[in-house]
Amino acid sequence: FGGTVRVPMGKLSVAGAKRLHFLLGGDLVQNDFNILGMPLNLETSVKDLGFIGQKLEKRIKKLEIETVEDLIFYFPARHDDLSVITEIKTLVPEQIATIRGRLEIINVRRSPIRKKILTEAIVGDASGKIKLLWFNQPYLGKIFKAGDEYYFSGKVSSGDAGAELISPEYEKVKDEQTHLAGIIPMYPLTAGVSQKQLRYLIKIALGAVGQITDFLPESVKEEYRFLDLPSALYEIHFPECGKGLERAVARLKFDELFLSQLLNRKLRYDLNKKSAQTAPFKEAETIAFVKSLPFELTAGQRAAAWEIIKDIGTAHPMNRLLNGDVGSGKTVVAAMAALNVVLSDYQAALMAPTEILASQHFGTIKNMFQGLPISLGLLTGGENRLFDGGRDTAITRKEFFKKLSGGEIDFLIGTHALIEDKAKFSRLALAIVDEQHRFGVGQRKSLRERVGQEGFTPHLLSMTATPIPRTLALALYGDLDISYLPEMPKNRKPIITKIVASEKRGAAYDFIAKQIAAGRQVFVICPLIDPSDTAGVKSAKEEYEGLKRIFPSSRLGLAHGKLKSKEKEEVMSRMKKGEIDILVSTSVVEVGVDIPNASVMVIEGAERFGLAQLHQFRGRVGRGEHQSYCLLFTESRSPTTVSRLTALLGAKNGFELAEMDLKIRGPGEVYGFRQSGFPEFKIATVFDYALIKKAAAAAEEILSKDPSLESFPLLKQKFETHLASLHLE
Ligand code: ADP
Ligand code: MG
Numbered sequence: 001f002g003g004t005v006r007v008p009m010g011k012l013s014v015a016g017a018k019r020l021h022f023l024l025g026g027d028l029v030q031n032d033f034n035i036l037g038m039p040l041n042l043e044t045s046v047k048d049l050g051f052i053g054q055k056l057e058k059r060i061k062k063l064e065i066e067t068v069e070d071l072i073f074y075f076p077a078r079h080d081d082l083s084v085i086t087e088i089k090t091l092v093p094e095q096i097a098t099i100r101g102r103l104e105i106i107n108v109r110r111s112p113i114r115k116k117i118l119t120e121a122i123v124g125d126a127s128g129k130i131k132l133l134w135f136n137q138p139y140l141g142k143i144f145k146a147g148d149e150y151y152f153s154g155k156v157s158s159g160d161a162g163a164e165l166i167s168p169e170y171e172k173v174k175d176e177q178t179h180l181a182g183i184i185p186m187y188p189l190t191a192g193v194s195q196k197q198l199r200y201l202i203k204i205a206l207g208a209v210g211q212i213t214d215f216l217p218e219s220v221k222e223e224y225r226f227l228d229l230p231s232a233l234y235e236i237h238f239p240e241c242g243k244g245l246e247r248a249v250a251r252l253k254f255d256e257l258f259l260s261q262l263l264n265r266k267l268r269y270d271l272n273k274k275s276a277q278t279a280p281f282k283e284a285e286t287i288a289f290v291k292s293l294p295f296e297l298t299a300g301q302r303a304a305a306w307e308i309i310k311d312i313g314t315a316h317p318m319n320r321l322l323n324g325d326v327g328s329g330k331t332v333v334a335a336m337a338a339l340n341v342v343l344s345d346y347q348a349a350l351m352a353p354t355e356i357l358a359s360q361h362f363g364t365i366k367n368m369f370q371g372l373p374i375s376l377g378l379l380t381g382g383e384n385r386l387f388d389g390g391r392d393t394a395i396t397r398k399e400f401f402k403k404l405s406g407g408e409i410d411f412l413i414g415t416h417a418l419i420e421d422k423a424k425f426s427r428l429a430l431a432i433v434d435e436q437h438r439f440g441v442g443q444r445k446s447l448r449e450r451v452g453q454e455g456f457t458p459h460l461l462s463m464t465a466t467p468i469p470r471t472l473a474l475a476l477y478g479d480l481d482i483s484y485l486p487e488m489p490k491n492r493k494p495i496i497t498k499i500v501a502s503e504k505r506g507a508a509y510d511f512i513a514k515q516i517a518a519g520r521q522v523f524v525i526c527p528l529i530d531p532s533d534t535a536g537v538k539s540a541k542e543e544y545e546g547l548k549r550i551f552p553s554s555r556l557g558l559a560h561g562k563l564k565s566k567e568k569e570e571v572m573s574r575m576k577k578g579e580i581d582i583l584v585s586t587s588v589v590e591v592g593v594d595i596p597n598a599s600v601m602v603i604e605g606a607e608r609f610g611l612a613q614l615h616q617f618r619g620r621v622g623r624g625e626h627q628s629y630c631l632l633f634t635e636s637r638s639p640t641t642v643s644r645l646t647a648l649l650g651a652k653n654g655f656e657l658a659e660m661d662l663k664i665r666g667p668g669e670v671y672g673f674r675q676s677g678f679p680e681f682k683i684a685t686v687f688d689y690a691l692i693k694k695a696a697a698a699a700e701e702i703l704s705k706d707p708s709l710e711s712f713p714l715l716k717q718k719f720e721t722h723l724a725s726l727h728l729e
Contacts, residue, residue: 040208042069049204059192060201071205072212072233074198075252075683076185079245082153083182089128091156091163098153098180099165100173101125108141123152132165149173151180178203183239202237209233215718216255220698226251253684253691259722260681261692261699263441264478266719268319269707274457276317277429279344281309289339293332293368295489301329304483305336308461311481312341312430318459321436321477323467324485325653326619327492330463331361331594333485334432335368337461342374342410346429349412349458351419351447353438355380355565356572360594361434362413363576366392369411377404379414379423382565397422419446428458436462442726465619466612466654468686475692495622497630497649499606499642508631509550512582512600516554520599520626521575522582525617527605529560529586538604544584551582559585587613589620596624606632607641611657614648640664659687 045067047057060066065074086097101123108119119134119141132152134140144150154168171179178199187198214221214229221228227235227247235248286309290297297305304322311318324330338348350365352358362378366387369376375388377400384400386393386409395403403409407426412418416439431447433439448460473482500508512522524547528539544558557580559571568588575583576595583589587609601621606614614632622628632645647660662685684691702712709716 040068040204042067042072042208042211044068044208046071046201049201052201056193056197059190062190063188063193068205068208069212071202072209073682074187074202075236077188078186079183079239080186081242082180082184085151085181087127088123088125088130088163091130093156093158093163095156096154097156098151099123099125099130100149100151100181101130102149103144103146104129106141106144106146108138123150130163130165131159131161132168133159134167137167144170151177153180178238183242183245185237199237206234206237213714213718215712215714216258217702217712217715220258220702223698224254224694226254229255249683250691253681253688254695256681256684257688257692257695258698259719260441260476261478261695262702262719263723263726264476264480265699265703266707267445268478268480269703271317271319271457274317275315275455276312276459277344277346277427277456278315279312279341279346279429281313282340282343285343286336286340289336289368289372292370297332298329298485298487298489300324300485300487301333304485305333307481307483308333308337309340312337312459317457318461318481320459320461320481320483321473322461322463322483322485323473324463324465325467325488326465326616327488327623328485329489330434330465330485331364332368333483334434334461334463335365337430338365338411338432339369339372339374341430341459344429346427347407347410347412347425348430348432349418349425349428349447349450350414350432350434351439351443352413352415352434354588355382355415356559356568356588356593357434358413358415359383359569360572360576362387363573364594365411365413374410375408377409377412377414379412379417380565381415381417383569416443419443419450423450425450429456430461431458432461432463434463436464437466440726445726465616466658468655472686472689472692475689475696476686478696491625492622493625493627495601495618495628495630497618497632499632499634499645499649502633502635505633508602508633511629512602513551513554515600515629516551516581519597521578521580521595521597522600522602523589523598523617523620524582524584524602525589525604526584526586527608529562537608540584540586543604547582547584554581555579556581557583559583559588561586561588587617589617593620594623595620597626598623599626599628601628601630602633603631604633606634606645607636607638611644611647611661612654614645615652615654615657618648662687 046052046060046065063074065071082098084098085100088099088101091097091099102125103121104124105122106119107121108117110116111118117136117138119137121132121144122129123132150173151171152165152168154165156163157166158164169180171177171181179196185199187195189195189198209230212230212233216226216229220226229251232248232251235244236252239245239248308318308320311320322330322333334350338350341348350361352361358380359378362376362385366376375386378385379400384395384397386395386400386403401422401424404412405424405426417423428450431450433444433447436444444462448458450458467484468476470482470484473480515522524543526538526540526543528537529541531539531542540558540560544556548556557571557575559568563571571580571583572593574580578597598621601618603609603614603617609617618630621630632648634641634645644661644664647657702709702715706712709719
């Protein structure tokens, strides 16, 4: 140890080294690099915050961060408590610890054997000394200064001369720490952006936090003893203590829930003043329709259909949620509602979140309505079809819109293309939204606003596959009406779910081969479309090629989000007709796809999906009379993965699974949460029941005092921006 410091990276100026250091994720709270005397506004662009190159700016943009305000509202996924400082002499191997000490010696050299660049340091505190070691980070030699005091944090290992810290994180001791020695924010990242960079930028941005207006009425803040908004925003990033963090989280969750409550209640309030078309119950036709079905309706389907049919027979606009787990048979209930509307000579519309699903519904409903004098339209990004008088034809978009506004299409099925400006109905009386959680509030609202006839508002039926318990749903959505499908159709066999270890892969393939030989079909879901660098993560394209070799005599198909809608549709329709044995796909088949002959669902990289999402995938099989299986492949042996996936083995509904996931992994770590059927919040979740109730009560109270919100100008303004942002979704 000792000797001269050699930095084998050419002649780098100190400023250059600092800049490089920052780009590599180092700390940089040097005055000369701070925003150079510029006034800091909420609108200030991140690129004006000192040293941000174009590359970093671009990467940060991926996180939807462009301004100071975006930075302030970029919340941590979690915090690590690094506030405990350990004395050097008490360190033990394998311990993860933070120390505070003076840097006594720093040395950069090339390792004689593997030619790695080693940065070595000796650090001491009152209790003793320890050696620190970094590999291939020569610039550290310029960053550290012997004699200065630093915090270091990392895993203790045992070296030749006792305990060592290998590649510890570091931060100079300052009046206020950002990265170590405190409760430290950990942000969701994207490639090429480090925690240090984000913390650095956010800390600067928080200089403007005082400019954020606190829109919450004083009475509400007082009643629930909430922090004011700027303090909460500061504390959510850099909390003084655990208690402060808790209060910050409560305030910010409340804000979200409160705004959503206000919105729901206001919509309801406005709705109550409007009137809808009345479609009287077509008893004989409905009975005939039910008789024509190849199955018997469940009691739940009958009850729900009756509730809906009663609603649309009144002039009061229906606002009903049809709640039923995957496979419970919601589509036919929706069809019965549409039937009644259409037979009264009004139009109905059904909006689905994907083209695959929209065209599937079109096909299903075409079958169900066979022989009835009902014309159906299919409208997606890539297709406009008409089914009329027993003929299914593609027509031009122009012609399609003309027929729609002329009232020649009775029941329009489609994707969000339905809410395009050009799609005009002549007498829309019922709007149905399938998998409603996949649409923004704004999208649902615009479907409803497709008024066909002056002065009328269509009835709205929303369908969701994640059965939120009734009390929670009521608190969450205000006084929305809810129908439940509590049971599955008869004769459904429970799906057998298995976690397959890698050494059992061969046996699993044998099993799949037998299923195919018996005439069944198989889904294989992969986390990615294209091959990636991430070791062990399967992509649909690779898997497709690989399985072709393993199952040479089977017919394989490939579906993913990058295919053109025509191609996707073609693959799905071949799968539906039984012309594909194994469909390799990404999560595009997640929602709603219905292929009763499919009996095996294989999920690769299962640990990469949320539990509720896995439950949705599993729901793609077991929809017919065949015993079905869900095989979860995972390379991960982490205890978290095992306990999460094990949760799937018991029969659980999507709601319970999502709650479990949240408990096991913590918020912010739950991928696919949005896809799982819950209203989307940034920080709140549907499991914050106590806060939801408070938010509901507060929203109700404010609206009862002043439904126009005129006497709460800040709230009114916030509400309007919120509303506008929803419309832009
Ligand atoms: P989801 O509620 O998930 O949207 P679907 O409406 O797609 O479910 O129905 C799932 C499958 O169950 C479809 O193949 C449908 O034809 C079938 N199905 C619906 N209702 C019944 C029933 N009462 N008995 C038997 N099968 C049914
Ligand atoms: Mg469905």
